[in-house]
Amino acid sequence: MSHSACHNVLDPVVGERLDGPQDIARLAVAVGSASLDLLQADHAWSGIEIALWDLLGRARDAPVHDLLGEGPPVPRTPYASSLFGDEPHDTWAKARAVAGAGYRAAKFGWGPYGLGTGERGLATDADHVMAARDGLGPDAALLVDAGTVWGSDVDAAAARLPALEDAGVTWLEEPFASGALDAYAALARRCARVRLAAGEGAHTPWQARHLVDHGGLGFVQVDTGRIGGIGPAAAVARHARRRGVRFVNHTFTTHLALSASLQPYAASPEDTLCEYPVEQSELARAATLTRLDRGRDGLVRVPDAPGLGVSPDLAALRPYLVDVEITVAGRTLYRTPELVP
Ligand SMILES: [Mg+2]
Secondary structure: OHHHHOOOOOOOOOOOOOOOHHHHHHHHHHHHHHOOOOOOHHHHHHHHHHHHHHHHHHHHOOEHHHHOOOOOOOOEEEEEEEEOOOOHHHHHHHHHHHHHOOOOEEEEEOOOOOOOOHHHHHHHHHHHHHHHHHHHOOOOEEEEEOOOOOOOOHHHHHOOHHHHHHOOEEEEEOOOOOOOHHHHHHHHHHOOOOEEEEOOOOOOHHHHHHHHHHOOOOEEEEOOOOOOOHHHHHHHHHHHHHOOOEEEEOOOOOHHHHHHHHHHHOOOOOOOEEEEEOOOOHHHHHOEOOOOOOOOOOOEOOOOOOEOOOOEOHHHHHHHOOOOEEEEOOEEEEEOOOOOO
16 A cells, blocks of 8 residues: 555646645645655755746746745755866866856865875865865855765864865855754864855755754855755745855856746845856856846846746757657557657
8 A cells, every 4th residue: 555655756647636825735745645655756856846936927927936935035045066177277277267267156076176195185275275275265155065074973074164164164065965964063063264164965954954953054055056945945935045054056057947947046135145146057048048147247137037037948858869669568658748848
């Protein structure tokens, strides 16, 4: 009988009514129980949930953040999200370019950072961080993303703290795997001014809440495309606010995903930063007709347009479609859908 929890995520969704936000919440519960045993259910449902908010907003001629009922949106300071260069001088050049493009906040992550061992590894990491600071200038916010490189090794992460403190880094992101709550809490106790950030690896709102409540975070970063969509992300944002932890979007690809990631905290004045992809792939750039460009003041605004306010470019996406059909015993379970404008 437990196979009642092994249904395709679409089964409880297709054919249902969508009259208001309460229906999206109802379908989330239905998917949660019908697909409980499927590890990928939260990811699959996230895409559907975001599309339902967009659909509802377009039907009601209202932006999604209006439907969430949290007041007028606040502009955000975008941080340019980049990878560390191969060598410190490459990192410096990237930081210089980002500052030259007018960004007042930037994040560097992944690449070689944290991979080296011993004194040499520590020195190379410190050189990368200082190169980023030199390239950005003294006033811009500098964020560092370790991409979970230390697993749960608190000492390895703590050894990098002096260089991060010296460079005036605002946050150290994902030093550990996102379930390593003890390691997060232990490292947080060893930080002076640097705060910890994490949350992109949270696949449910409870995982994100645990990071907020038990991980000693200064910033929780939520990806609407992973956590179950806009509704759960908004719930995490409200929880973080009550706990004095700042909420930040996590996003790295299209401006459609960027808009979805901004809606859950659109009205929160304390959460000043937003992640802003600057190294978009050709596909990510081509995917939308609308872009969320920075204003003259350098800030990013959530679209004041129905739904997510961003339209996909179906003609540009068509060349990327791959025809897939899954047929079992004569019954077609899946076929690549038509892209209908
Ligand atoms: Mg990250």
